[in-house]
Amino acid sequence: MDAALIWEWVIKSLFIILFMTAGFAYVTLLERRVLARMQVRIGPNRAGPFGLLQPVADGVKLIFKEELIPAYADKFVFVLAPVLTVIPALIITAVVPWGPQVMLFGRPVPLYLVDLNIGVLYIVAVTSISVYGIALAGWSSNNKYATMGGLRATAQMISYELALGLAMLAPVMMAGSMSMVDVVESQRTLPFIVLQPVAFLIYFMSSLAEINRAPFDMPEAEQELTAGYHTEYSGMKFALFFMAEYIKMIAVAMIGSTLFLGGYAWPLPPEWLGGFAGPINLLAKVLVWLFVIIWLRATLPRIRYDRLMFYGWKVLFPVALVNIVITAVVIVLVGG
């Protein structure tokens, strides 16, 4: 292992973290602008051209805000919770491949940080951690609304993780590997959404529930629970929760595109443009995915908590199981 390889890893890790953070900032802007358009408003357009500096202004505001810790809060856990929430969100995309190998500075560089042979498992494992952050945030605030929000979030994320995991198994079975790179490479001609539309729909719905987005934004149901688990948070600690939510939006879009929509390998051949057609493929899909998520938020009312649990356990979970069984049988019959 040479020093250059270590440098390569460090740079790639830094790039991913910076990309996700900057992506978060601009997804908030995208959301506000798109929502505004759909709601016959204008949206933020004062800071910089087209409001492009709005995220900077928001960031500066949040940094300079006073950080209150409620008198009866459990201070250590209260501070720990946002950190626990944001870190899994930042590292989750480490296994998502952006493209095949490219030549950079005279050496071949694969456009992914790591090709784990258990990539999909890694994703499922890391998403589970962020539940702790939210549950602890709700609990440590010592506020009834926050506690209820935190409990709802925990129940919701745990229930939907099952369906989510089962939906992610379908492409894994099709590709015969848990490595994200192998999954993408086996979609060069045909993305898995064509063969696995049911799994794709289950993935889409449960990922919305997993990241607490409308119409499953129960934990932070503003109209019932004020702001849910982050009611008592202010300043940068609040910003971290906010950041985790939006980074997770990008992450599920990236993972979903990789598993079902052909990732970097489809529709442009990824070797074009010296290998940089791969990232273009991926990011275009991510943008469309994010747009759909925002679109849903503008259109749909919130689903009620008990109905949400009903859908998770009694609709999505059995359907996902049946889908897995059928996929397995077909794979065995056709011969993989």
Added chain:
Amino acid sequence: MTEIREVSVDELRHLVSDRARSGETMLLNMGPQHPSTHGVLRLLLELDGETVVSCIPDIGFLHTGVEKNMESKNYQQAEVMTDRLDYLNPIGNNLVYSLAVEKLLDLDVPERAQVIRVILAELTRINSHLVWVGTSALDLGAMSLFLYAMRERELILDIFEMCAGQRMMTTYVRPGGLWRDVPVEFEAAVRDFLALMPARLDEYERLLNNNPLFLERTSQIGIISKEDCLRYAATGPVLRAAGMAYDLRKARPYSGYETYDFDIPTETAGDVRARYLVRMAEMRQSLRIIQQGMDRLPYGPVRSNNRKYVPPPRSEIGVSMEALIHHFKLWTEGFSAPQGSVYATIESPRGELGVFLESDGGPKPYRVHFRTPTFPNLQIMPLLSRGHFVADVVAIIGSIDIVLGDADR
């Protein structure tokens, strides 16, 4: 660090069940600062998990002493206070007050003023229902509808502004007629609105009516029977959604409502969805009434000629000694009303709005009391929310359509 004193559950024992004292159920204070209590309503919820065991509404956070204040103002000045009661129904409040004063003084109102009153009162009803449909959809998480409703409401507020010079605090309807005639642009503006609105209402209904998520949130939630409505004196869309076609515009017509052709929409389910359907249908009926009003709008004066109570037109003051004296007397000391007490009612967007005036013969009312629809309607809140989830409480508050300025006078 300052010490925080918590109200102990024992102090609330007359309000909550014994299970709350043993800690088995949770007491949750919802409001007065809460995003979906429509102003400053406070609800004390006793929760078993997420299920509401009991719900205790607490009002008074918007108490402005309007009724008491009116006793120290003469009849003309007191009207300004009426706008501040139910801020979504300013013309209706002006109207009911004017009706009461007219009844007390036995004043006549010219035909043109009557028709304009009806048109504006119905516009106010649409205005109020638009705010309601927007905010109650927002409470259910459908945020876009709120902004669409505000877009249409803006057109109505523009019409108010061109008539009264004010968007919300109009004080436009005065005892004996109107403050002044409507401007020439009024007719075109109202006709534009009439042409636009049905399509917009269709758009709202496309977004909500058959939306499975909306159906789930509203059907079979917060059911009340006709008998319970009558027991609690709940009126307006709440009563009509429970199956009783009671509308003061038909039951006790005023301002010539008996000459208009319109229906009273009713539903029988008595749930949140029924109240939604009734209000949506009412907006269409209001459009019908406005259309008829525009078609018959006669020319003529908009103020009574009774100079003892109604100020003379400005143009007469320069040429008539009598007019100058009346003007001076009316704007310095006001008019003295004959002794007696009257009660006048209208159908406000929220139900029966009544005003009771007691006169001791002087220029100021001895006592003014408003029978506002929100107050009795709010009483059914504990009945409606028992056994539902916290999320439903929000839907139920929205469906009663409370305005706290109306409940706390």
